[in-house]
Amino acid sequence: MLSLQECAELLTKNNLTFRDGQLQAEAAQAQWRQAKSQQLPQLGVNLSQSVNLGRSIDRFTNAYIDQLYNSSYVGAGVDVNIFQGFRVQNEIRQNKLLKESSLESSVAVRDAQMLLMVRAYVQVLATKALYESAQQQVATSEEQVDRVEKQVKAGVVGANGLYEIRAQLSNDKFDEVTFLNNYRMARLALFQLLNVPPDPEIEFRPLSVSADEPALLSAESLFEDTQQNFPFIRAAELRRQSFAYLVKSIKGRNFPSLSASTNFGAFYASTNKQLDYFAQLNATRNGSLGLNLYIPIMGRWQTRPRVELAQVQERIALNQLDQNKLQLRQGIEQALLDVTAAQDRYHAARDQADALEASYATVESRLNAGTATIFEYSISKANLARAQANAIRSTYEYIMNRKILQYYRQGSWEGVF
Numbered sequence: 001m002l003s004l005q006e007c008a009e010l011l012t013k014n015n016l017t018f019r020d021g022q023l024q025a026e027a028a029q030a031q032w033r034q035a036k037s038q039q040l041p042q043l044g045v046n047l048s049q050s051v052n053l054g055r056s057i058d059r060f061t062n063a064y065i066d067q068l069y070n071s072s073y074v075g076a077g078v079d080v081n082i083f084q085g086f087r088v089q090n091e092i093r094q095n096k097l098l099k100e101s102s103l104e105s106s107v108a109v110r111d112a113q114m115l116l117m118v119r120a121y122v123q124v125l126a127t128k129a130l131y132e133s134a135q136q137q138v139a140t141s142e143e144q145v146d147r148v149e150k151q152v153k154a155g156v157v158g159a160n161g162l163y164e165i166r167a168q169l170s171n172d173k174f175d176e177v178t179f180l181n182n183y184r185m186a187r188l189a190l191f192q193l194l195n196v197p198p199d200p201e202i203e204f205r206p207l208s209v210s211a212d213e214p215a216l217l218s219a220e221s222l223f224e225d226t227q228q229n230f231p232f233i234r235a236a237e238l239r240r241q242s243f244a245y246l247v248k249s250i251k252g253r254n255f256p257s258l259s260a261s262t263n264f265g266a267f268y269a270s271t272n273k274q275l276d277y278f279a280q281l282n283a284t285r286n287g288s289l290g291l292n293l294y295i296p297i298m299g300r301w302q303t304r305p306r307v308e309l310a311q312v313q314e315r316i317a318l319n320q321l322d323q324n325k326l327q328l329r330q331g332i333e334q335a336l337l338d339v340t341a342a343q344d345r346y347h348a349a350r351d352q353a354d355a356l357e358a359s360y361a362t363v364e365s366r367l368n369a370g371t372a373t374i375f376e377y378s379i380s381k382a383n384l385a386r387a388q389a390n391a392i393r394s395t396y397e398y399i400m401n402r403k404i405l406q407y408y409r410q411g412s413w414e415g416v417f
Contacts, residue, residue: 003205004121005417007194011117012110014195021109028102032095038088042079046265048072060269060280067271074281075265085255086248094245101238108232113193114413118403120190124204126396127183133388134176140381141169144367148374164374168381175385207399219333222409229411230328236321243314250306256295263288332408339405342398349394353387360384 002010012018051070057063059071081088148165191198227233264287268280275283363380366372406416 001203001205003417004118004207007117007121007190007204008114008413008417010194010196011113015110015113015193016195018106018110018113021106025099025102025106028095028099032092032099035088035092035095038091039081041081044077046073046075046077058269058271059267060272060284065271069270071270072268072277073265074267075263077261077263079261080259082258082260084257085252087252087255088249090245090249090252094242094249097238097242097245101235101242104231104235104238108230108235111231111407111413115404115407117190117193118416119400120186120193121204122207122396122400123186124183124190125206126393127179127186128204129392129396130389131176131179131183133385133392134172134179137172137381137385138169138176141165141172144377145169147368161374164378168374168378171382172385207396219329219336222332222336223329226332226409226411227325227328231411232324233321233328236317236324240314240317240321243310243317246310247307247314250303250310253303254296256293258294259292261288261290261292335401335405335408339398339401342394342401345390345394346398349387349391353384353391356380356384356387 049070049072051068053068055064055066056069058065058069144165145162148162152159152162188198190204264285266281266284266286268277268284272280360380360383363372363377367374367377403416407413410416
């Protein structure tokens with residue numbers, strides 16, 4: 001038997017939409033590490049071997065020769081960026097914010113999938129309860145059919161009464177098949193969301209409903225208190241902040257850049273018969289140390305459009321942040337309204353079911369005593385079935401909306417299950 005918490009764990013493990021969000025976060029983290037790597041020096045080793053034919057220049061004497069000879073070169077070099085107008089530092093800050101934004105986005109994706117899972121889980125429980133209620137209705141009708149058949153045989157009741165009660169049984173069986181199919185479809189939807197093969201042997205643990213009334217707050221105060229707790233709000237805010245560093249990074253290309261480099265090498269030429277291979281490498285050792293300054297002169301013509309584009313992207317990110325906040329505010333308003341309405345329907349449906357259950361018991365007793373007609377019994381039974389279905393729906397609707405409201409209150413699903 002799976003509980004709601006166990007379904008949440010399966011969702012986190014198997015859901016492909018959430019996995020895609022995790023991969024996006026990993027990609028953003030790799031981009032951040034790539035940006036940081038630009039601060040590191042570049043070290044390289046160069047090895048070459050060549051064979052020269054015909055007229056060429058002797059690498060050892062720099063004189064022209066016309067013969068077959070081979071030469072080798074070994075070398076190493078280091079390049080270090082000293083200053084680049086803070087372009088790299090701002091790019092690192094930008095990618096760090098994007099990495100954090102992606103992590104928050106992956107959590108937001110998980111929370112959205114959790115919301116779908118909670119709805120699907122409650123739908124399974126609700127359709128199962130409706131199916132079990134329909135089975136009880138069929139069993140009750142079958143008992144009445146048996147009783148009326150005996151009365152018809154005894155001549156106490158006419159055949160019309162038997163036809164009416166059989167018609168009621170047919171209606172109950174049709175409702176039973178309908179609720180069974182709804183239950184099967186709800187189970188399939190939940191299994192597909194969890195990305196696990198459907199298993200008819202798996203049952204889902206029921207949820208308890210609390211009769212206490214939740215302390216309701218105004219949507220405005222709840223929004224102001226909890227908006228910073230929601231990952232998709234934090235993700236949008238971090239993404240908006242990242243564009244400010246992108247602008248600075250682009251503008252850094254207009255500043256002079258300074259770099260240093262050093263190289264060391266040695267070579268061998270077969271034309272030098274006096275020295276062997278390693279002796280030549282030792283004799284031809286050479287090195288250099290350089291300092292390079294680059295001053296851009298016409299760079300602003302290229303960077304200005306890029307800055308304008310980044311500033312537009314920043315405004316787009318700000319607009320996305322406002323949209324996320326509006327979506328959150330509307331979600332909180334809807335959740336408050338839904339839980340209030342569900343609570344009212346829950347109590348009303350319970351009262352209705354209790355009243356019609358007492359009424360049905362009276363009609364059934366009168367029918368058994370012969371003082372009520374089959375028509376009165378059918379009407380009372382149909383009213384009770386509708387009331388019980390309403391009670392079941394309102395109960396699970398109330399459970400679901402209470403959990404959704406708790407999620408909006410704390411900004412996460414921790415403790416909700």
